[in-house]
Amino acid sequence: xxxxxxxxxxxxxxxxxxxxxxxxxxxxxxxxxxxxxxxxxxxxxxxxxxxxxxxxxxxxxxxxxxxxxxxxxxxxxxxxxxxxxxxxxxxxxxxxxxxxxxxxxxxxxxxxxxxxxxxxx
Amino acid sequence: xxxxxxxxxxxxxxxxxxxxxxxxxxxxxxxxxxxxxxxxxxxxxxxxxxxxxxxxxxxxxxxxxxxxxxxxxxxxxxxxxxxxxxxxxxxxxxxxxxxxxxxxxxxxxxxxxxxxxxxxxxxxxxxxxxxxxxxxxxxxxxxxxxxxxxxxxxxxxxxxxxxxxxxxxxxxxxxxxxxxxxxxxxxxxxxxxxxxxxxxxxxxxxxxxxxxxxxxxxxxxxxxxxxxxxxxxxxxxxxxxxxxxxxxxxxxxxxxxxxxxxxxxxxxxxxxxxxxxxxxxxxxxxxxxxxxxxxxxxxxxxxxxxxxxxxxxxxxxxxxxxxxxxxxxxxxxxxxxxxxxxxxxxxxxxxxxxxxxxxxxxxxxxxxxxxxxxxxxxxxxxxxxxxxxxxxxxxxxxxxxxxxxxxxxxxxxxxxxxxxxxxxxxxxxxxxxxxxxxxxxxxxxxxxxxxxxxxxxxxxxxxxxxxxxxxxxxxxxxxxxxxxxxxxxxxxxxxxxxxxxxxxxxxxxxxxxxxxxxxxxxxxxxxxxxxxxxxxxxxxxxxxxxxxxxxxxxxxxxxxxxxxxxxxxxxxxxxxxxxxxxxxxxxxxxxxxxxxxxxxxxxxxxxxxxxxxxxxxxxxxxxxxxxxxxxxxxxxxxxxxxxxxxxxxxxxxxxxxxxxxxxxxxxxxxxxxxxxxxxxxxxxxxxxxxxxxxxxxxxxxxxxxxxxxxxxxxxxxxxxxxxxxxxxxxxxxxxxxxxxxxxxxxxxxxxxxxxxxxxxxxxxxxxxxxxxxxxxxxxxxxxxxxxxxxxxxxxxxxxxxxxxxxxxxxx
Numbered sequence: 013x014x015x016x017x018x019x020x021x022x023x024x025x026x027x028x029x030x031x032x033x034x035x036x037x038x039x040x041x042x043x044x045x046x047x048x049x050x051x052x053x054x055x056x057x058x059x060x061x062x063x064x065x066x067x068x069x070x071x072x073x074x075x076x077x078x079x080x081x082x083x084x085x086x087x088x089x090x091x092x093x094x095x096x097x098x099x100x101x102x103x104x105x106x107x108x109x110x111x112x113x114x115x116x117x118x119x120x121x122x123x124x125x126x127x128x129x130x131x132x133x
Numbered sequence: 134x135x136x137x138x139x140x141x142x143x144x145x146x147x148x149x150x151x152x153x154x155x156x157x158x159x160x161x162x163x164x165x166x167x168x169x170x171x172x173x174x175x176x177x178x179x180x181x182x183x184x185x186x187x188x189x190x191x192x193x194x195x196x197x198x199x200x201x202x203x204x205x206x207x208x209x210x211x212x213x214x215x216x217x218x219x220x221x222x223x224x225x226x227x228x229x230x231x232x233x234x235x236x237x238x239x240x241x242x243x244x245x246x247x248x249x250x251x252x253x254x255x256x257x258x259x260x261x262x263x264x265x266x267x268x269x270x271x272x273x274x275x276x277x278x279x280x281x282x283x284x285x286x287x288x289x290x291x292x293x294x295x296x297x298x299x300x301x302x303x304x305x306x307x308x309x310x311x312x313x314x315x316x317x318x319x320x321x322x323x324x325x326x327x328x329x330x331x332x333x334x335x336x337x338x339x340x341x342x343x344x345x346x347x348x349x350x351x352x353x354x355x356x357x358x359x360x361x362x363x364x365x366x367x368x369x370x371x372x373x374x375x376x377x378x379x380x381x382x383x384x385x386x387x388x389x390x391x392x393x394x395x396x397x398x399x400x401x402x403x404x405x406x407x408x409x410x411x412x413x414x415x416x417x418x419x420x421x422x423x424x425x426x427x428x429x430x431x432x433x434x435x436x437x438x439x440x441x442x443x444x445x446x447x448x449x450x451x452x453x454x455x456x457x458x459x460x461x462x463x464x465x466x467x468x469x470x471x472x473x474x475x476x477x478x479x480x481x482x483x484x485x486x487x488x489x490x491x492x493x494x495x496x497x498x499x500x501x502x503x504x505x506x507x508x509x510x511x512x513x514x515x516x517x518x519x520x521x522x523x524x525x526x527x528x529x530x531x532x533x534x535x536x537x538x539x540x541x542x543x544x545x546x547x548x549x550x551x552x553x554x555x556x557x558x559x560x561x562x563x564x565x566x567x568x569x570x571x572x573x574x575x576x577x578x579x580x581x582x583x584x585x586x587x588x589x590x591x592x593x594x595x596x597x598x599x600x601x602x603x604x605x606x607x608x609x610x611x612x613x614x615x616x617x618x619x620x621x622x623x624x625x626x627x628x629x630x631x632x633x634x635x636x637x638x639x640x641x642x643x644x645x646x647x648x649x650x651x652x653x654x655x656x657x658x659x660x661x662x663x664x665x666x667x668x669x670x671x672x673x674x675x676x677x678x679x680x681x682x683x684x685x686x687x688x689x690x691x692x693x694x695x696x697x698x699x700x701x702x703x704x705x706x707x708x709x710x711x712x713x714x715x716x717x718x719x720x721x722x723x724x725x726x727x728x729x730x731x732x733x734x735x736x737x738x739x740x741x742x743x744x745x746x747x748x749x750x751x752x753x754x755x756x757x758x759x760x761x762x763x764x765x766x767x768x769x770x771x772x773x774x775x776x777x778x779x780x781x782x783x784x785x786x787x788x789x790x791x792x793x794x795x796x797x798x799x800x801x802x803x804x805x806x807x808x809x810x811x812x813x814x815x816x817x818x819x820x821x822x823x824x825x826x827x828x829x830x831x832x833x834x835x836x837x838x839x840x841x842x843x844x845x846x847x848x849x850x851x852x853x854x855x856x857x858x859x860x861x862x863x864x865x866x867x868x869x870x871x872x873x874x875x876x877x878x879x880x881x882x883x884x885x886x887x888x889x890x891x892x893x894x895x896x897x898x899x900x901x902x903x904x905x906x907x908x909x910x911x912x913x914x915x916x917x918x919x920x921x922x923x924x925x926x927x928x929x930x931x932x933x934x935x936x937x938x939x940x941x942x943x944x
Contacts, residue, residue, distance in 0.1 A: 027170075035168030036150045043146075053138075071169035079177035083306075083904030087173055089853035091161060104167040104174070107153060111164065114146040121139040 014051055018059040021045045022112060023067045038064050038108055039115030046119030053120045060116030061109040069105030076101060156312060166309060173309055175302045176904040184938040192219060192290050197942035199224065200926065202935050205899035205907045207448045208926040214452040215287040218466040220942055222291025222318070225446060229463035229901040230295065231305040232442045234315050235846060236464060237322040240329035241265050242519065247311055249522040258406050260517040261531050261545070263538040263562055264332065268324035270564040275324060281568050285320045288466040292318035306903060307847065313522075326464035327568070331561045333408045333437070335593030335612075337674050338488040341402045341555075342778040344624040348398070349773045357788070357796070358780040362661060363677040364787050365712070367684045369596055369610065369662040370645045371652065379643060379668045385618040386632035393626060393633070398492070400551030401775050402541050410674050411875055412437055414481035415702070415868060416598040417656035417687060418606040420649065425692040428885045431600035432698050433470055433479025434877040436870045439843040441854060441909060443897025445469075445879050449926060455576040458925050460879050460895065467571035470879060472891060472925075475578045476601045477883040481657045483594030483610050484673040487560040489621075489635075491536045491628030492553055500532045500542070500554075504629050510535070536628060537562050556628055558635070560613055565591040580605045580648065587611045588641065596657035602885045608655040609646040610662045614639045617670045639669050654687040656680070658868075677783045678866035682708040686868075695892055698882045701868060703918035705744045709782070709866040710754050714742070716789050717757065720813040730821035733757075744867055746836025746860040749828070755838075755864070756824055761785070761816035768801040782866070836860035842874050843896055843912065845903070854903045859916045869918075880920065888927075892920035 022038075022045045029037035042060035051059060076084045076097055084097030092099055153164030166172045184201055195212030197220045202208065207224050211217035225233060238244055242259030244252035259265075276282045296315050308314060347355045386392070416433040424430050437444055445460035450468060459471015470479050494504045495512075502509040512532040519527040532539040534556045542554035566589060573586030583599045587609055590597075594612030599605070615622070615635040626633045645662040647655050660680035661673070685708075686701055718738055723731055733753045740750030762785055770777040788795045793809050800807050827833050841861040845854035863869030863876065870876050881893040896915040900907035914921065924935055 030168070030170040034154075035165050035171045036154060039146055039150055068169050072167075072174050075169065075174050075177045075179075078179040078181070079904060080180050080906065082180075082906060082908070083173065083177040086853045086903050090851060091163070091166075100167075103163075104169065107164055107167055108169075111146070111149055111153070114142065114149060118139065118142040118146050121135070121142045125135040125139045 014049060015055055015059055018045055018049050018051050018056065018116070019063045021049070022060055022116060023063040026064055026067055026112060036111060038067075039111045042112040042115030042117075043119035043122070046116035047123045050123045051120060053117055053124070056116040056120035057113045061113030064112035065105045065109035068108035069101060072101045072104045161310065162312070171302050173306050173904070176306045176309075176902055178900075178902060178905045180906050184940070186940045188940065188942050189944065190219070190294050190942065191944055192287075192294070193942055193944040195944075198931075199940040199942070200931070200936045201938040201940070202924055203937050204447075204911075204921060206924070207940075208451065208924070209448065210451045210928065212453065214454050215283050216942070217450050217452050218284045218287040219291035219294070221448070221450065221461065221466055222288035223295045223942075224291075224448070225461070225463040226292045226295035226318075228899055229442055229446055230292075230299075230315060231307040232846060232901050233292075233326070233463040234318075234322075235307070236329055237325045240268070240325040240332070242517070245519055245521045245527075247313060247522060250524055253519060253521065253527060255406055256519050257517075257529055257545070258404075258540075260519070260529060261538055261540045262332070262336075262557065263531070263533075263559070264325070264328050266515070266533070266538065267328045267331070267559075267562045268321055270562060271327060271566070272321055272324040274564040274566040275568060276320065278566050278569060280572055281566055284466045284572065285323050285568070288323065289318050289320055305901065310851070323465050323568075326462060328561060330462070331593045333412050334482045334595075335485075335487050335561060336408045337410050337412075338486055339674070339778065340488075340490045340622065340625050341404060344398060345401055345775065346777045347394075347624060349777050350769075352394070354769070358784055360784065361672070362665060363675075363783045364791070365677060365681060365783070366661055366664060367681045368660060368664050369608065369657040369680070370647055370667075371650065372664045374647075374663070374666070376663070376667050377643070380640070381616070381637065382668070383616045383618040383621070383636040385621070386630075393624065394620075396624075396627070398553070398625065400553050401549050402555065403548065403775070404541075409438060409875060411865070411870075411872065412482060413484065413659035413676060413870070415656070415658045415679060415683060415870070416479045416481045416596065417654060417683060418598050418600045418608070419687065419690065419693050419698075420606050420653040421604050422653045423687075423690050423693055424884075425694050426884065426886060428602070429600040429604060429606050430693060430695060430698055430885065431472075431477040431479060431598060431606070431883045432702060432881065433481070433598065434702050434870075434880040435470065435480065436876055437878040438875050439878060439896055441843050441845045441856065441897055441903075442901030443878065443895055445895050445897070446899060447893070447895070450575070451926070451928070457575045458891070458923060459881070460893075465568065467568065468575060469571065470881065472883050472889055473575060473577065474889065475603075476574075476583060476599060477885060477889070478574050478577075478583065479598045479881065480595040481598075482659055483596055483612065483662065484659050484675045485594040485612070485614055486622060486672045486674070487592060487594060487612070487615060489558045490540075490555045490625045491534075491558060491633065492625055493532075493534055493539055493556045493628045495532075495554060500530070500539070503532075503534060505535060506630050512539075534628065535631075536634070555625060560592040560615070563591060563613065565589070565613075567591065579603065580607055583607065584609070596662070598655060598657065600883070600885050602887060602889070604885075605649055606655055607646070607648040608657060610644050610657075611641075612644075614644065614669075614671070617672070619670050621670065623672055643669070652688065654690070656683045656687055658683050676866070677781075678709045679868055679870065682706060682868060695882045695884045695890065699880075699892060699918070699920055702877070702880050702882070703863075704868040705862040707742050707744050707751065707754070707864075707867055709786070710740075710742050710751075712790070713754070713758060713786050714738075714740075716786070717761075717813055717817075720793075720809045721817055722810050722814045725814050726818055727821070729825050730818050733821050733824065734817060743862070744835055744864050744869075745862045746834065748835045748862075749833045751835035751864075752827075752833050752838045753820070753824065755835075756820040757817050758782070760820040760823075761813060764800075764812050764816045764819070765795070765797050769797045772801070835864075836862060839864060839873055841871055841876070841916075843909075844874055856909055856912050859912070861916050880915070882920070889925055891923040891925065893923055894920045
């Protein structure tokens with residue numbers, strides 16, 4: 013259950029921060045949510061990864077379909093050297109997923125570190 | 134331990150973010166670029182997007198409605214004329230912001246700010262040519278005229294109104310790729326755009342190349358290879374026209390032989406970044422006597438470097454004062470080529486040389502004074518600051534003399550000036566307000582209005598064609614053209630005394646012109662405007678063959694319809710090949726050819742002389758002729774360390790037609806005496822060897838061989854933004870002047886009926902965004918030689934179902 017909460021909260025916070033902050037705010041969203049809800053580190057990474065994979069994948073796929081993939085055809089050839097809009101959507105989602113996953117992992121480990129310090133104190 | 138885990142994790146996270154956010158590690162900042170909320174996906178415009186809008190700008194004085202039709206052509210209806218220019222600036226920015234800013238950066242020599250140190254040489258050349266100086270001079274005149282100033286101010290305000298509302302996530306993709314932001318627009322940028330256009334059309338000269346050729350070849354050979362005029366010239370103004378005796382004729386200085394013609398100059402300056410000499414155009418107008426309707430038809434197709442986004446943006450502007458439709462330049466206000474309710478106007482390049490170099494002798498290395506008219510005269514030094522992206526600012530001092538800026542001197546790296554300095558005298562530096570011409574053309578009703586309007590245009594020299602609904606057709610070759618003594622300015626001139634300066638300008642009324650000529654048509658195609666009976670010396674870079682075939686076709690035209698004219702603009706007949714074929718076939722020795730070459734020879738002799746996309750013979754001809762030029766001229770042009778430039782194509786053909794024992798045929802490098810037979814045969818054999826592998830790959834058809842391509846302005850760095858492999862016919866010397874990446878950038882046919890009936894197309898699309906369906910949607914229509922019927926909207930059409938979206942601008 014906590015995993016699902018983490019998943020949704022990272023996606024929602026990531027989208028909201030993205031309206032005002034640069035693209036890497038999805039990593040910040042992962043960090044904040046994981047530090048707050050404190051899932052196990054491997055769960056944190058997975059939650060960040062999956063939620064932004066879905067968020068970025070969904071946002072780009074939606075845009076690209078509405079665009080008849082015109083832009084994605086051109087940019088996939090330029091950035092990936094092959095004409096594959098869906099591959100570009102996949103690469104986009106993967107980049108976001110990695111950053112958010114690592115952000116969430118860091119958040120979880122941060123909380124872990126703080127808690128330890130608290131206990132010792 | 135937990136601290137260590139966290140530290141590793143946070144370092145990995147920030148490291149990944151850094152890699153994906155910078156341009157220094159990956160070729161592109163993939164995170165920033167691909168973020169769906171910030172990057173390029175934001176530019177993936179929905180194909181069903183609603184382009185309607187209600188916008189408010191306090192700067193507006195009245196209401197403006199913009200009706201967008203299904204091709205995204207805006208029809209602007211403004212209550213106040215200057216509001217129309219505000220909205221034009223807004224729309225140009227909305228659809229073409231990156232392009233218009235980039236082109237004005239290029240004009241000003243500021244490309245290094247965007248792309249880094251690879252553009253430094255280009256930028257230095259632009260600065261040294263005095264492009265900004267020229268724009269500043271123009272701006273002074275533009276702003277001295279209240280109407281022009283008001284239209285420019287409104288246009289600039291419109292561009293800035295758009296830029297101000299633009300979020301970072303909405304920036305055109307080129308800004309995201311290159312990592313910069315648009316700056317504020319201003320009137321100087323408008324002037325810079327006009328100077329970029331001037332450089333494209335009147336920036337070509339061969340002064341250094343000719344100076345070198347004269348010394349390397351000697352005068353007799355030079356005259357044969359670089360003649361003043363072609364035998365087969367079919368001039369703009371028909372042969373046999375009587376020209377009045379000029380009131381003044383310039384006199385050559387007394388020491389012209391020693392100081393000019395036989396001047397010794399061991400330095401070899403080979404300028405780069407020269408404009409394409411094939412920047413040209415076709416235009417013609419038929420009088421009512423030659424059309425089916427009895428009303429004139431005016432046609433124009435300007436040939437420029439093809440690009441995406443296209444140089445042109447199509448629109449209609451309707452104000453209480455005028456109603457004009459046509460193509461506009463994103464970067465300046467007004468309609469540049471098009472028509473209003475009463476007249477149509479178009480342009481071709483005159484090709485006239487308005488650019489000369491003078492050798493300057495500085496007193497010392499400080500370059501603060503130079504020798505002129507027997508005294509040391511102070512030069513004005515202008516310090517140019519070239520900012521380089523991710524780098525330092527480079528300073529370059531440019532000295533200004535009485536002639537103009539010193540373009541080449543010892544501080545220009547990579548160019549051998551032998552320590553000498555050369556100043557540029559160029560009409561483009563002189564102040565003028567060419568925008569005033571369009572201001573008046575928009576509202577012109579008849580020939581007299583047109584004549585008044587074009588008087589404001591000083592450069593680049595254009596053949597300005599005109600037709601009116603009341604039946605007049607006219608053409609003036611218009612600009613400020615220097616008054617030259619014979620051969621003045623062909624070569625680099627002395628700069629030490631005023632006697633080598635231009636002695637004035639050709640009086641405007643003596644410029645070549647034709648008004649309702651007897652033959653019932655007018656045309657121009659970048660050929661020399663007048664035959665040898667024209668009393669002035671008018672050097673330039675001229676085409677020969679398009680003019681011949683256009684005049685031949687028009688002379689045979691009766692009962693013309695707009696459809697006939699569209700066909701004519703797409704005519705692929707190769708008149709150059711018609712003249713050249715007998716020379717080749719009469720002299721080729723087929724027994725000395727191998728079977729493949731003989732096969733190509735037969736293919737060529739069976740050819741219908743059409744450069745159609747599927748014609749293999751057209752490719753054979755092109756390769757054979759290029760090979761023949763190489764065989765005949767290579768030895769003669771390479772007797773010195775530095776090659777002499779190639780003569781124009783007509784030179785060899787006319788030389789051979791005149792004399793089969795043409796003096797350049799013999800190969801100086803062999804003891805044998807080559808003749809025309811052996812040269813023509815060897816040329817085909819060589820061409821055949823080069824063509825055979827191409828044929829085997831299936832690429833010999835002319836359309837495939839030529840591979841017509843429209844590149845993005847950033848060329849190969851964004852190749853997927855280009856349209857390549859277009860199967861277009863035509864080519865050099867052909868009415869359909871479509872080459873590899875150069876050709877008809879707008880094809881327009883205007884029938885002067887009531888109301889006006891017009892057709893046009895350009896190779897591009899209205900939206901500069903590579904993520905838009907309107908980025909390249911006209912390209913296929915253009916490739917097929919088809920046209921769109923233009924919708925010359927009237928206020929009564931406001932409820933028409935041709936309107937797809939409406940933008941309302943209010944104060």
